[in-house]
Amino acid sequence: MPSNASAATDHIQDLGAYVSASPSSFHAAHEAGRRLNSAGFTSLDELQPWERGAGKFYVIRDGALIAWVTPENAGPTTGFNILGAHTDSPSFKLKPKPTTGKFGWLQAGVEVYGGPLLNSWLDRELQLAGRLVLRDGTQHLTATGPLLRFPQLAIHLDRGVNDNGLLLSKQQHMNPIFGQGDPANEDLLGLLAERTEGTAVDPADIGGYDVVVADTQAPAVFGAKGEFFASGRLDNLSSTHAGLVALIGHAKAGPEDGPIAVLAAFDHEEIGSNSRSGACGPILEDILTRISDGLGASVSQRRQSLAASFCVSADAGHAVHPNYAERHDPVNRPVLNGGPLLKINANQRYATDAAGAALWARMCAEANVPYQEYVSNNDLPCGSTIGPLTATRLGIRTVDVGIPLLSMHSARELCGVEDAFRLASVAELFYRTAV
Structure with missing residues (x-):
């Protein structure tokens, strides 16, 4: 080489x-x-x-x-x-009964996977990706493209954040939004079923899933001499x-x-x-x-x-x-x-x-x-x-x-x-x- x-x-x-x-x-x-x-x-x-x-x-x-x-x-x-x-x-993994939300927001229920730097995931366009396993045992890869965001609280509502540091509760604060509406009328698994590789699947056929959150920003070379790579x-x-x-x-x-x-x-x-x-x-x-x-x-x-x-x-x-x-x-x-x-x-x-x-x-x-x-x-x-x-x-x-x-x-x-x-x-x- x-x-x-x-x-x-x-x-x-x-x-x-x-x-x-x-x-x-x-x-x-x-x-x-x-x-x-x-x-x-x-x-x-x-x-x-x-x-x-x-x-x-x-x-x-x-x-x-x-x-x-x-x-x-x-x-x-x-x-x-x-x-x-x-x-x-390190990332976040989709929970059972993943479609949540309140006050008109649709949110995804996720739990922390590994040891991510929580603050680095704020205010980024994110996707869900992984595998869906149907009740007959067949498996399908799925990736949504840009769908989610962990929105940070504005500084006007947390005046001391720059001096006191940002404290994030994994349960309370790390619930990404993915739309607006009534969670009772929406189905996040339906979105995943629509975006499988190849033919879309019926959400009713999904028996299990291993789905994580991933950043969608493209990798990039940068630096004074193009010496750095971010991804x-x-x-x-x-x-x-x-x-x-x-x-x-x-x-x-x-x-x-x-x-x-x-x-x-x-x-x-x-x-x-x-x-x-x-x-x-x-x-x-x-x-x-x-x-x-x-x-x-x-x-x-x-x-x-x-x-x-x-x-x-x-x-x-x-x-x-x-x-x-x-x-x-x-x-x-x-x-x-x-x-x-x-x-x-x-x-x-x-x-x-x-x-x-x-x-x-x-x-x-x-x-x-x-x-x-x-x-x-x-x-x-x-x-x-x-x-x-x-x-x-x-x-x-x-x-x-x-x-x-x-x-x-x-x-x-x-x-x-x-x-x-x-x-x-x-x-x-x-x-x-x-x-």
Whole structure:
């Protein structure tokens, strides 16, 4: 993968297109599958027998996707090189009986999903997006386009807001408006049913739904030299996209030898990963086991292959904030466009150890990509990723990395144009490197 300004610009524009097509985790998995289909990958059904041996394949389970390239000469002890990421982002999720309102306003009943910066969602044009599941079990993606708004209280009615700060009740204040009328005569699910991909569905047939709120503003490059990129859901579609682009690039080379390259894009990371499609669940182990079975591996040989495997857990991290420098480590202060992060935590909130750090340093050097080390301020709690979960569940060597952001968990986050491309460059090298 070439490393130049033009390639970085092309990559960031494609990341913007991927984010725009992915307002929910289900859309993110579906869009990744569409791109993989175009690149000649085969979609596999978990309910059916799978093809054996070499090839390029993917599986979608709910809002998660696992894709892989098995080289021609892979055997029962061949290791897996896994890039782990996640498809979900902090947001709001539609409640049961979602059509509410009063005083002539129509409002949507939502609950907080993960840890969004609540104030960043105010006064923006938002959409509902996700999946509808009909009573017969069929599933339909839906996205409304601009529909909702969390309107902020005018300063005339809250004179002290700039001096005292904005306090938002998740229950009282975070109820978006979507129209005017009597809630008894309106049906928000009807709007979702009208705006499914393909044929509209009958709202009476909807048995369940997983629908979230997403920003509709288009991603944008800006800055004095066009060095910044603003978008929703960079945490963590930036990593999912990097792994996807890298895997497609790796597959084009038609590898005959080397590891089995895997992209594992999990769902539900923002709420703890405890689901059938999350990193705490069985999805990755299920897929790796079936790949090994297709290569004729015994139980012992499968354990050999896992011992030879490595996971790069890719999730966005923090750049130093110029207005809040005291919240960061005084020595390790990553900047935008300074390169991807190597994320380190003594308490294993990140899975990086010395061996992982050395591998990351070597790969970045081979890819001619600079990288930065990130460690949190000792006085502030450290977040976590899918890295420790994958390492604990499967015993695979793991290192935590990601691109630096400002405004993490905002409705609109900020990264550097160069960093996203650099992460994809190292990811493609990782996919083909025996470790």
